[in-house]
Amino acid sequence: MAEKDDIEVSEAGLFPALYKPPGLLPIAQLKDALLYTAETYPVTIIVGETGSGKTTQIPQFLHKSGWTSDGSVVAVTQPRRIAATSVAARVAEEMGFFPGQLGQEVGYSIRFEDVTSAKTQIKFMTDGLLLREMLVDPLLKRYSVIMVDEAHERSLSSDILLSLLKKILRKRPELRVIVSSATIEAQKFLDFFASDEDGKVGGKTKNELGRIITIQGRVHPVDIQYLVEPTADYVETAVQTVMDIHSTEDKGDILLFLTGREEINDAIDKITDRIVDFGPSSQTLQPLPLYAGLDTEQQQFVFEPAPENTRKVIVSTNIAEASVTIDGIAYVIDCGFVKLRNYDPSLGIERLNVCPVSKASATQRAGRAGRTRPGKCFRLYTESAFADLPETTFPEIQRSDLAPVILQLMNLGITNVVRFDFLSPPPSKLLIRAMDTLHSLGAIDEYARLTRPLGTRMAELPLEPMLAKTLLNAPYFACLPEMLTIASMMTLQGTVFVSHDGNKKQEDKAKRRFAVAEGDHMTLYNVYESFISHGKKDAQWCRENSLNFKALVKAMSVRKQLRNHLERLGIAETATFDGPDAAKLRGMNLVERVRRCLTTGFFAHAARMKSDGTFTTPKGDVTLWVHPSSIFFHRKADWVIYHEIMETRDKTYIRDLTTVEIDWLTEYAPSYYRTKGK
Numbered sequence: 249m250a251e252k253d254d255i256e257v258s259e260a261g262l263f264p265a266l267y268k269p270p271g272l273l274p275i276a277q278l279k280d281a282l283l284y285t286a287e288t289y290p291v292t293i294i295v296g297e298t299g300s301g302k303t304t305q306i307p308q309f310l311h312k313s314g315w316t317s318d319g320s321v322v323a324v325t326q327p328r329r330i331a332a333t334s335v336a337a338r339v340a341e342e343m344g345f346f347p348g349q350l351g352q353e354v355g356y357s358i359r360f361e362d363v364t365s366a367k368t369q370i371k372f373m374t375d376g377l378l379l380r381e382m383l384v385d386p387l388l389k390r391y392s393v394i395m396v397d398e399a400h401e402r403s404l405s406s407d408i409l410l411s412l413l414k415k416i417l418r419k420r421p422e423l424r425v426i427v428s429s430a431t432i433e434a435q436k437f438l439d440f441f442a443s444d445e446d447g448k449v450g451g452k453t454k455n456e457l458g459r460i461i462t463i464q465g466r467v468h469p470v471d472i473q474y475l476v477e478p479t480a481d482y483v484e485t486a487v488q489t490v491m492d493i494h495s496t497e498d499k500g501d502i503l504l505f506l507t508g509r510e511e512i513n514d515a516i517d518k519i520t521d522r523i524v525d526f527g528p529s530s531q532t533l534q535p536l537p538l539y540a541g542l543d544t545e546q547q548q549f550v551f552e553p554a555p556e557n558t559r560k561v562i563v564s565t566n567i568a569e570a571s572v573t574i575d576g577i578a579y580v581i582d583c584g585f586v587k588l589r590n591y592d593p594s595l596g597i598e599r600l601n602v603c604p605v606s607k608a609s610a611t612q613r614a615g616r617a618g619r620t621r622p623g624k625c626f627r628l629y630t631e632s633a634f635a636d637l638p639e640t641t642f643p644e645i646q647r648s649d650l651a652p653v654i655l656q657l658m659n660l661g662i663t664n665v666v667r668f669d670f671l672s673p674p675p676s677k678l679l680i681r682a683m684d685t686l687h688s689l690g691a692i693d694e695y696a697r698l699t700r701p702l703g704t705r706m707a708e709l710p711l712e713p714m715l716a717k718t719l720l721n722a723p724y725f726a727c728l729p730e731m732l733t734i735a736s737m738m739t740l741q742g743t744v745f746v747s748h749d750g751n752k753k754q755e756d757k758a759k760r761r762f763a764v765a766e767g768d769h770m771t772l773y774n775v776y777e778s779f780i781s782h783g784k785k786d787a788q789w790c791r792e793n794s795l796n797f798k799a800l801v802k803a804m805s806v807r808k809q810l811r812n813h814l815e816r817l818g819i820a821e822t823a824t825f826d827g828p829d830a831a832k833l834r835g836m837n838l839v840e841r842v843r844r845c846l847t848t849g850f851f852a853h854a855a856r857m858k859s860d861g862t863f864t865t866p867k868g869d870v871t872l873w874v875h876p877s878s879i880f881f882h883r884k885a886d887w888v889i890y891h892e893i894m895e896t897r898d899k900t901y902i903r904d905l906t907t908v909e910i911d912w913l914t915e916y917a918p919s920y921y922r923t924k925g926k
């Protein structure tokens with residue numbers, strides 16, 4: 249029986265307290281001001297210290313003061329999935345719901361994972377997902393308030409979302425938009441919403457449009473320390489700092505920010521090697537990785553409390569940088585760098601460049617400490633280097649492949665994307681390249697209009713344009729069931745094979761066992777089929793075959809969702825369409841039909857193997873390296889199409905390859921290969 253002191257009254261009823269309220273968060277003092285502003289003005293820009301309570305408290309204030317009473321929903325968008333899911337869990341808990349009740353009054357929605365219900369009143373979601381919802385609900389009518397969190401990060405989707413919300417406000421003056429931002433961007437956001445030919449948004453003049461609210465103060469102090477001299481090897485310095493903290497500082501977990509998976513694994517190996525130096529009796533260290541490529545389950549580990557006498561060291565990319573609270577973190581180590589995507593429109597290659605973080609990012613990182621206890625942040629750069637950092641991160645919209653987002657904008661009826669009201673307009677080269685890509689895929693015509701049905705259908709599928717086109721073409725190649733599986737497996741982004749207990753050899757053996765000579769797509773198909781034929785629920789079989797059980801279960805769910813999307817478009821899984829080549833295709837085996845179908849979507853990603861085992865682009869101007877995860881890392885091929893291309897450090901890698909015939913490129917993309925002179 250619970251003690252009286254452990255009993256809390258919540259809206260959900262009486263039950264033993266699962267959590268202790270965080271005391272008065274700084275935002276509590278501004279509750280009335282905030283609610284008044286939201287009542288009075290369409291736009292509220294909120295600027296506050298990290299940890300002051302913006303993300304977790306504002307939606308609850310709004311909910312309690314009636315913004316959801318008519319069945320409307322308060323939405324909070326996040327640039328990252330881990331933030332959306334973990335904050336939803338926290339808010340549900342604060343409102344008195346048990347973990348199993350997540351998805352009822354409080355829920356979250358991220359791509360291929362909707363944990364909401366008809367009851368949901370507070371919904372956390374990725375900014376990209378809210379954009380998608382506009383396809384079915386263009387004015388986002390189910391929401392009374394939309395809070396765009398971490399808007400200063402300038403993610404591609406949140407920038408586009410702000411532009412579209414500005415448009416929606418003209419038609420829905422009763423909608424409330426709250427934008428949470430770092431100080432430096434606040435005025436820019438308000439000015440953006442106010443800028444209009446007639447100075448009016450939703451019938452309001454500039455002065456009536458919105459206000460900036462600033463929250464002072466934080467829950468616990470964070471002591472920031474800098475290096476006296478710069479370091480030439482921040483991974484080594486980071487590991488050393490972990491060891492120093494462990495031997496000299498009080499209890500408390502550590503969060504170390506590095507730039508990517510390789511560095512993270514390297515640091516974890518080094519930490520593991522050095523733990524032994526501390527001897528068996530002392531408190532031990534538990535290093536845990538955190539990056540986007542891990543599946544949700546693996547990411548959840550970092551939130552679990554460390555075992556007794558153990559100090560957690562979470563080694564993370566910037567995905568833990570904003571909105572995330574990991575209870576127990578007392579120390580943050582910030583390497584000062586981040587990997588940023590940079591799309592090269594002339595070559596169509598995405599580069600991952602290691603760049604110095606912005607001051608806003610460094611502040612966010614430091615703010616992961618001092619949330620549930622006082623903290624320290626060790627910046628692995630000098631104070632003068634900090635002073636030289638840019639204020640905010642360069643907007644993603646100015647360095648991304650814009651084809652997916654332009655396709656969506658067009659489907660929302662924005663016909664002239666060049667004149668779209670961007671917060672920061674992208675360079676014209678990026679726009680031109682995106683239009684080019686969409687045109688070559690047949691999604692837009694020569695007048696830059698969305699084609700019907702292909703273009704609109706491509707926009708409606710939650711897949712990138714090349715994969716969407718491939719899937720939509722599959723009925724012409726009588727391979728829709730197979731392509732549904734392949735598309736679902738592609739969304740797992742390399743998490744299918746795992747080395748259990750670090751047994752890399754076993755993993756390689758398993759890969760060879762499932763390998764299909766024609767390439768990685770059919771190999772993944774083979775894995776999925778074997779999983780299904782082993783009764784779907786067989787985690788032990790997955791272990792024996794170095795497969796990630798959770799990832800495969802996820803693939804099943806994604807496949808079902810994609811199948812439902814197609815059904816809504818009037819395409820049944822069993823559909824076969826007769827194209828001009830129907831008779832010819834009937835004589836071909838399944839693998840050839842799949843390869844041809846892949847060519848119709850990925851023809852722009854063609855490459856040819858050279859004698860040294862590397863690949864080259866059709867023009868021969870770029871050397872491409874096979875990603876080690878591909879079956880062609882050790883095998884020969886001639887022409888291939890690939891799914892993804894990425895430049896890291898000094899090499900350009902391609903991953904997920906399938907063999908094709910050179911003639912198919914001109915057969916399925918005649919204008920692309922003719923005009924490109926390839």
Ligand SMILES: Nc1ncnc2c1ncn2[C@@H]1O[C@H](COP(=O)(O)OP(=O)(O)OP(=O)(O)O)[C@@H](O)[C@H]1O
Pocket residue numbers: 270273296297298299300301302303304305338467570571572573574575615618619620
């Ligand atoms: N999962 C959690 N466990 C324990 N305390 C939490 C948790 N989530 C939030 N808190 C408490 O609530 C406070 C406010 O968190 P919240 O995410 O709302 O702040 P924020 O202002 O949005 O911060 P940021 O901008 O840094 O994301 C934290 O500082 C912490 O004290």
